[in-house]
Amino acid sequence: MTGALEAVRARRSWSKVTETAPTRAELLVLVSAAGRVADHSSLRPWRLIELRGDDRARLGAAIAEAQGDDEPSAKPLRAPLLIAVVASYRPSEKVPRWEQEAVASGVAHVLSLLLDEAGWGVIWRTGGYTRSQAVARMHGLGEDEELLGWLYVGGKPAGARPGRRKIVDARTKLHRLPAAADPASTEPGEEKPAATVGKKAKKKARKRAKKAGKKARKAERKARAQD
Numbered sequence: 001m002t003g004a005l006e007a008v009r010a011r012r013s014w015s016k017v018t019e020t021a022p023t024r025a026e027l028l029v030l031v032s033a034a035g036r037v038a039d040h041s042s043l044r045p046w047r048l049i050e051l052r053g054d055d056r057a058r059l060g061a062a063i064a065e066a067q068g069d070d071e072p073s074a075k076p077l078r079a080p081l082l083i084a085v086v087a088s089y090r091p092s093e094k095v096p097r098w099e100q101e102a103v104a105s106g107v108a109h110v111l112s113l114l115l116d117e118a119g120w121g122v123i124w125r126t127g128g129y130t131r132s133q134a135v136a137r138m139h140g141l142g143e144d145e146e147l148l149g150w151l152y153v154g155g156k157p158a159g160a161r162p163g164r165r166k167i168v169d170a171r172t173k174l175h176r177l178p179a180a181a182d183p184a185s186t187e188p189g190e191e192k193p194a195a196t197v198g199k200k201a202k203k204k205a206r207k208r209a210k211k212a213g214k215k216a217r218k219a220e221r222k223a224r225a226q227d
Contacts, residue, residue: 051082
């Protein structure tokens, strides 16, 4: 089993972490590696913002403003380090916005795996306020940028239990294409079950082959007679 496979299988979300966190120097190494995700046209349509110390209190105030609360939210104080994930869209005729957002999401996911493998507890948090004007303004986002949430990062508590997420049954998620439909057997706007279409298509194909065979043999006999 490879190290990457082991890291992915062992990954879990850590909702509670200790007050230790990776340094900026440690973070830079991991961010550089996370940036190697698939990226159409190498646009690098993303950036990350690290929030430490009082930065978290500022975020709590912005969340309160977005939700109309009187008191700052204490949610950002759940971890010593928050990493805001930002989709920074680039002008491109080939790469649509949704694909650029997928790249930013990929960076965040890979970074969470790298942090977990390095011994840090991570959880990706969002909320209804994630794309509010107050929160965007607090992060200094540009017109072509959107926030995708935050990675909450801290130390893994000693004695923590393994994650409870069930193992995915890959057989229910890895599919094959449905059988190809025969255009001649389906009326415009009509859809038929894949299994039914497959059987009828094969039957028609056999009939066409048989008919073509008869026609070829008839032509051959006619040619011989003329000789």
